[in-house]
Amino acid sequence: MNNDHFNVEIGFEGEARDDVLSALRELGASDLIEVQQRGITGIDDVILAVVIGSALTSLLAKVLRLWKCGVIVDTRRTKVFIEKNCDLPRGSVLVIGLDGTVATLHEISNEQLEELVRSLTTDKS
């Protein structure tokens, strides 16, 4: 089981906020913050949280199933950005690794997700 901690920022314009919040609570996320924003013409919904590696795997599996579009996972700095992206088809995930490599995965299995999160841990170390 992966017990590394990850700071995640989740952007989910147009998806149900309550679904994301309840998923994070179920997975035992800590430091849950709904980022307060205002804008001149519109704003996106953003939530910050700290999750352990195994919970991150489950979170990704859940949002890939729930959201109407694909997901971008950007891991290059101190935070992991998980962002809905409608240029990607539903169920797809585009991963930007620490070294800048980009990989797009379609119909991703749980094993592949675990492998993906494990690679983030390796990158971190």
Add this chain to the structure above:
Amino acid sequence: MIAASEAKKPCPWPPVVREFVQTEQEHVYRLLGMQLGLGTDPAKTYAYLARRQTPPSHATSQWNSPLSPKSTLPEGLWDRDTEYFSLGTPTPYEDTDRYPVMSMIFDEMHEVFLSLSGATFPRCFLATLPTGDVNARTKVEPYTGSPVLFFERGLFQFIYDFAMLVGWAVPTISLSELRDDKTLRRLRLRGSYTIPQVASQHFVGSLYAYVVSGPPLAGESPVTPPAHNSFLHRVLVGEMTQFVMAHELAHVTLGHLEKSQQNATEQWKEEYEADLTGLLALCRLAQKTGRSIGAGFWASDLALTCFQFLDEAISIMAFGSNTSWKSKTHPDSFSRRVHLRDLIETAFKRRSILAPAFWAKWTFDDLVLHTEGLFERLFDRYHPELANPGNEIRSYTELSRQRSRRQKAKTLMPYVTSTNYAAIRKLWLMTDQILGRLRYFAFPLMTGLHYQRGSRPSPLWRKRIDRSFGPAQRSA
């Protein structure tokens, strides 16, 4: 928390805020780099986009000086400029020439807000993002609670281009007219005034280019500068930018960022409040620096007009003529314009009722305007059904809404003198006539292009479309 005296000084950033902003900027540049085929290195994308940016029309903090009656630099100003430039940029993703200038403008507005609210509020930080969206967002850094105002470069570019369009479309307005409400009120469109053909071409061409090809990320403007109205262009860019900054700062000072999740009605109400407070801040700044208040009213109206035109063009290209507004966070820009105009008019009517004690100082024009306002108010009171056809005061809710509108308008009363009001009425009329004509010419053309050529909005507008528009719902 900071005091008013400290607001106008450049301030080094706390490391945690710098990290927060840089992380956000790198994420956005990385995604943009992938879209542009430049790879995932944010520095490379920044370097590519930084080659050509919005033309630096205001290369010093005196960017808005044409409106100021003082032609010489106030003592100590040069030192302040040097201080700002010597600080450099907070992250490697800010332009070394532009950022200090933006900070000076921002800090000036920040100081106005401190004097307006009479209280302290958290120091706000300024940053830019390059997604191309025409937007500005205020986001709270979660660990220090510091608000960071992210301005999209696309916003500055669009304001810059729209101000050029206005410059092309309206007759020449001189610097002396722009400086003074007394001369602005005498502004008249001659009966034979024809909108220059180049203005119509630019209007259709640039709106179409913005919507279909996406905003020009590398600063390649689709409009050429109007030589006959270069002062007007410069003044409008400055005032419209300040209105946007003031709107964002208003959210901070009004405590909107401290509230938890709200429903659409409350969020829309907060946007109207931020527009009004932003306008008040512009008025205060104009009063402090001896500039025209009417020009400030006009610029805020034009800022909302440019968002309205962009949204209309995007929605036409996305859904044809059958669109409805569905944003839960923001009212449409047309309603926001109407709301601000309504408040200014209400403020003037209230003022004209209360002002007779000062009639001795009035000119003949003041007297005419006051009398008009008085009759209009009496008419509204006794014949609301005629004054506002289809919008009669029917219920208690409506009455209380009207009352709260009057209370809000009261805050604007010190700024809506008969001279300022006459000036803004002239400018509104001119804008409505000229831009209205351009709009009625351009939008049917765009609808045709949507249906016949199958033109669609650029994917860069996808988020904006998702959150703001939907196909119109058919009534049963």
